[in-house]
Amino acid sequence: VSASRTQTGSWHTTPEKFFIEACDEGADAVLAIDRVSNEMTLTGKKDVPPSAVTKPICGIMGTIRLVAGMYLIVITRKRNVGSLLGHAVWKAVDFDVVSYKKTVLHLSEIQSQENKTFLSMINNVLTTDGFYFCTDFDLTHTLQRLANTSPDFQEMSLFERADQRFVWNGNLLRELAGQPEVTHLRSCFRAGVRYYVRGIDSEGHAANFVETEQIVLYEGAKASFVQTRGSMPFYWSQRPNLKYKPKPIISKTMSHLDGFQRHFDSQLLIYGKQTILNLVNQKGSEKPLEQAFAKMVTGMNNGMLNYIAFDFHKECSHMRWDRLQILVDTVAETQDEYNYFMVNSEGKTVAQQRGVFRSNCMDCLDRTNVIQSLLARRSLQSQLQRMGVLNVGQRIEEQAEFEKIYKNAWADNANACAVQYAGTGALKTDFTRTGKRTRWGLLMDGWNSMIRYYKNNFSDGVRQDSIDLFLGNFAVDESDGPTPLRVQKDWKFLTLPIIMLVAFSMCIVCLLMAGDTWTETLAYVMFWGAASAITATIILFNGQDFVDAPKLVHKEKMD
Known part of the structure; x- marks a missing residue:
């Protein structure tokens, strides 16, 4: 890791201005923000007054307008989580949200209280685990997309070329375009919490859409396998109502096919062929959703789309989780056709991924992650044999130490997605971690389900508001008018x-x-x-x- 990657920037504060100094070696430019006019200019280090209070920072998340005026959000602590192709990847750990205004005396008592509430909402999002960034590598694109880009694309700044689906602070960076972005590979379009954001929006963005890329690096060779997950892409809702499992409702007023078409037009353009794995129940309240999804795929009549319904709970009832192999075997030929992306140690591209599996259950969390981990394992088996790490006939399962690390990585991935969307760790991770469904795992699932019930009914409204505020779906007005919080x-x-x-x-x-x-x-x-x-x-x-x-x-x- 070079020195420029381990250094932190500096944040200088005076009563009139903020001065933000980059950590790049030899960089003289300093971003000056006027705390009164909100104007931003580039200046030199010599213009920073000696009287300024200086603190180290690791980056800028951006700016946001609250009741008291503009606020600057900075990253005050980061943790190195690894290296990707020689580039240090960081997790943003601690943040400061600082007002441009020196006091809040200009606010009424009610406004001051509302401002505090908005501040707590911003901090609510910031303290949710999962903001990662890299200052010299684009985390928002897959290795295959990056390999297939033009020289012009490579010359663009990271912010300009980033896949905006995964730039969670894109709204915060509007006035600071050009600064390094912080991303997490869960889409920020139609983002939110489990029961308040389902289905798609009018642009075709699906709730809880996640692009997952499994990357293998070995002696100069690299390979990746990409999968996606996302809510069933039509207009449906499932609002909390104190019942353990609210009944999902398919909209009767929206034109489903328009949004459905937009969703898959975009997906086919980005990923190529799609095999949809719908894991919801084929009876009870989930049945109409499965039927609607199947009908819409048939209605599109597109040879690039393949739909497979697999009733996960029915097939795996009575702890028969070995039956998941039925689905893996069913799609084996398709998976071989889709292939994966691989570059050999000489830098030559020897394989391209030509399609993706789009998996979903109701939440696109627990059942989905189990299936994704099994498909990713099958891809990894082939990649490691092709790289010469495994001999023909050798299996991943036989490598006990690696097997444990690999399973835990997928279970940790499940937990990261679940905490953000449902408020607890994922269910069914005992199978992902051990390959077996256990009674202890069932007990833990029951405990997590109870916590989810409480959060979904009694605290997710605030979580949803926090996300909407952070992403710019709701803009705070500085005028004296009341906000919806009242x-x-x-x-x-x-x-x-x-x-x-x-x-x-x-x-x-x-x-x-x-x-x-x-x-x-x-x-x-x-x-x-x-x-x-x-x-x-x-x-x-x-x-x-x-x-x-x-x-x-x-x-x-x-x-």
Whole structure:
């Protein structure tokens, strides 16, 4: 790692300006930001006043406007997570969100409170694990895409040539274009949390779309295998309503085929042929979604699209996870046709990937990750044999030490995606880590499912708002007008849960402190029990009024 990659930049603060000094060796340019006019100019190191307070920083995330005015977001700590083709890859660990304004005395009490709420939302996103960056290599493109680019593309700055799907701070960098970008390979288009963002938007962007590239480097040779996952690409929603599994609803007002066509037009252009692996249940509430997906693929009548439905839960019931091999065997010939990308040690491209598997379940998390890991393993087996790492007949499974590292890498990938979308680690990772489904794994899945239930119903509205604010889907206005945060819940939100709690408590008290006769005790228990049950029924019937729903982006836009 060269010195320029290990150095940090400097951030100089005066009452009037911010001065940001790059870490590049020999660079004299300093970015000056006027804290009053918000104007940005390039100046020299000599223009930084000696009185400025100086702090080391690792990079700039960008700027954002909140109620108090503009804020600068800087990376204050980074951690090296590895090297890719000789380029250091960093994880952004700590951040500072600093106001251009020196005080918030110009705000009313309500505005000041709202500003604090918006600040906590920004910090909520920043502290979600998963922002990575590289100052001299483009993390947003696959190795194959980078290998097939023109010299003009190579001359462009990292920000200009980046795949905007994966530049999570693209909105923050609008006024700072040209600065190194921070990315994570989960799409920022139609981003959000599990139940509030499903399906696609009008541009054809799918919720929780993730491009996963498995890269192998060995003695100068390199290979990669790319897969994608994403929500079923038509208009459907599944809003929290206090039920464990809300019923998914397919929109009757939107033109599904238009959005579906846009989605796959884009996918075919970027990745080539597509084999869709739909892992949802083929009975119950998930069945209409599977049928709709199949019907739309048939309606497109495109030979580049291949659709395979595989009822994961039915096939693997009673712990028969060995049956996943049925799907792997079914698509083996297609996987061989799609191939993978490989460059030999002499720098010659000897293989190109000609298509991708697009996997999905309901969340595109747990079932999806299991299948992706199995397909990636099959590709890796072929790559390692071709590179000469494994002899013909040798299997990855026989290399115990590598096998453990490899399985854990895929399980960690599952957890990273799941924490961002569902709020907990992934389910079914015992199989990914060990190759077996265990009772301990089932127990942990139950625990994570309970946490997901709580978060999806009672804290995901704020998480969704935080993401929308960060990505620029909602813009804060500095005017005196009220923001959507001031929307108050109606009387039911507080009154009914209190009545239910009091009634249930009285029911317990009556059981513990029996009356003079058992009939009197029974009468009291029945009265308070009925009051508790009726209130609970009303709450469940009006479930959407009691969950933590997003406030910043209208529901119509989210569906």
